[in-house]
Amino acid sequence: MPKTILAIGAHYDDCPFGIPGILLKAVASHHRVVILSLIGDYRGWPPIAGREQELPKATAAMARERGMEMRFLNFQSHLFDVTSENKKLVAEVVADVQPDIGFLLWRDDVHDDHVAASRLGEIALRNAGQLLNKRGIKAPREIYYFDNGPRHTIGFEPDTFVDVTAEWRQSIDWLGRLMAFVRNEPYDQAKPDSAQQLKETLALYRGKTCGVKYAEAVRSLYRAPRDIF
Numbered sequence: 001m002p003k004t005i006l007a008i009g010a011h012y013d014d015c016p017f018g019i020p021g022i023l024l025k026a027v028a029s030h031h032r033v034v035i036l037s038l039i040g041d042y043r044g045w046p047p048i049a050g051r052e053q054e055l056p057k058a059t060a061a062m063a064r065e066r067g068m069e070m071r072f073l074n075f076q077s078h079l080f081d082v083t084s085e086n087k088k089l090v091a092e093v094v095a096d097v098q099p100d101i102g103f104l105l106w107r108d109d110v111h112d113d114h115v116a117a118s119r120l121g122e123i124a125l126r127n128a129g130q131l132l133n134k135r136g137i138k139a140p141r142e143i144y145y146f147d148n149g150p151r152h153t154i155g156f157e158p159d160t161f162v163d164v165t166a167e168w169r170q171s172i173d174w175l176g177r178l179m180a181f182v183r184n185e186p187y188d189q190a191k192p193d194s195a196q197q198l199k200e201t202l203a204l205y206r207g208k209t210c211g212v213k214y215a216e217a218v219r220s221l222y223r224a225p226r227d228i229f
Contacts, residue, residue: 021164040072158217
C-alpha cells in the first residue's frame with residue numbers, strides 16, 4: 001500500500017543533503033513524499049541577499065520536479081526555538097500530512113537551527129493530536145533520525161542502512177542544482193561543489209559499512225522486535 005512520508009529539516013537543503021536517495025526511492029515506489037523546511041524566511045543570509053524570496057520557490061520547484069511536495073514555515077535562522085507556539089505550527093503540518101513514516105534531524109548538532117528543528121519535529125510527530133487538541137491524528141508508526149554530515153552532527157550512530165546506489169546520480173544532481181542556485185551560477189555536473197563532495201564521501205562510507213556502493217543511514221526512534229527469518 002502507498003505510504004505518506006514526511007521529512008522535516010531546518011533549512012532548504014537539510015533533507016536534499018541528508019536523505020535524498022531515500023526520498024527518491026520512496027517516490028519511485030509510488031509513496032507520497034512531503035518535505036517540511038522550518039526556515040522559510042532567508043532575510044539576513046548573505047549568500048542569497050536580494051533573492052530571499054526566490055530560494056524557497058526554487059527549492060520547492062526542484063522537489064516538485066522529482067515528485068515531491070516541499071513546504072516551508074516562516075521561521076528565520078537562529079530566531080526560532082522550542083516554544084509551545086512553534087510546536088503547534090509544526091504539528092499543524094503533521095496533522096495535515098498524516099505521515100506513516102517520519103524523518104527528522106539528529107538531536108545533537110553544532111548548529112542551533114538543527115537542534116531546535118530536531119526537537120520540534122520529534123515532539124510534533126509524536127504528539128500532534130495532543131498539541132492541537134484534535135482526535136484522530138496518529139503518530140507515524142516509524143520515525144527515523146538522519147544526520148547532516150561530519151561538520152554538524154555529533155555522536156550519530158545509525159542502525160538502519162538504505163542502498164541508494166540506483167538513486168545516486170539523481171541525488172547528487174539534486175543537491176548540486178540547489179548549491180548552484182545559492183551561488184547564482186549555472187549548474188555544472190562536471191564540477192561538483194564542496195557539499196556534493198562531502199555527501200559523496202559520506203555515502204561511500206555508509207556504503208562500505210553495509211556492503212554496497214552508496215548508502216544512506218538513519219537511526220530509528222522506536223525500538224521494536226523484528227522477524228529475521
